[in-house]
Amino acid sequence: MPKFRMISLASLTAAVAAYGSPPLAQNKPLTGVLGIGAAYGPEFSGSDESSASAFPIISLTWKDRYFLNEKGLGVYALRNYGRGEASLGFAIGYDFNERA
Numbered sequence: 001m002p003k004f005r006m007i008s009l010a011s012l013t014a015a016v017a018a019y020g021s022p023p024l025a026q027n028k029p030l031t032g033v034l035g036i037g038a039a040y041g042p043e044f045s046g047s048d049e050s051s052a053s054a055f056p057i058i059s060l061t062w063k064d065r066y067f068l069n070e071k072g073l074g075v076y077a078l079r080n081y082g083r084g085e086a087s088l089g090f091a092i093g094y095d096f097n098e099r100a
Helices: 009-019 022-026
Strands: 005-007 030-042 050-062 066-069 072-081 086-092
Touching: none
Parallel strands: none
Antiparallel strands: 005 030, 030 050, 050 066, 066 072, 072 086
16 A cells, blocks of 8 residues: 555634534534545555545544544443543544555
């Protein structure tokens, strides 16, 4: 898999808007971040050819129990537990890479 330099100004703006005011986020059942990221880098390791691509940035949580993010669609079995606020969740997802 090629190594890309990430450019994601849209995700930073969305993150500030979504998490900038915690009192508002607590009253809503759906919280998270939506954005668009961009990647630019060589076609493959050692290549002289470069390419650019765009991809979605999604990290949503519904009722502080269910989530949809880069790991997949899942549920938290344990959320913000203890002093360290540990969480345990289960997710199902798909790897879209062409090669392993």
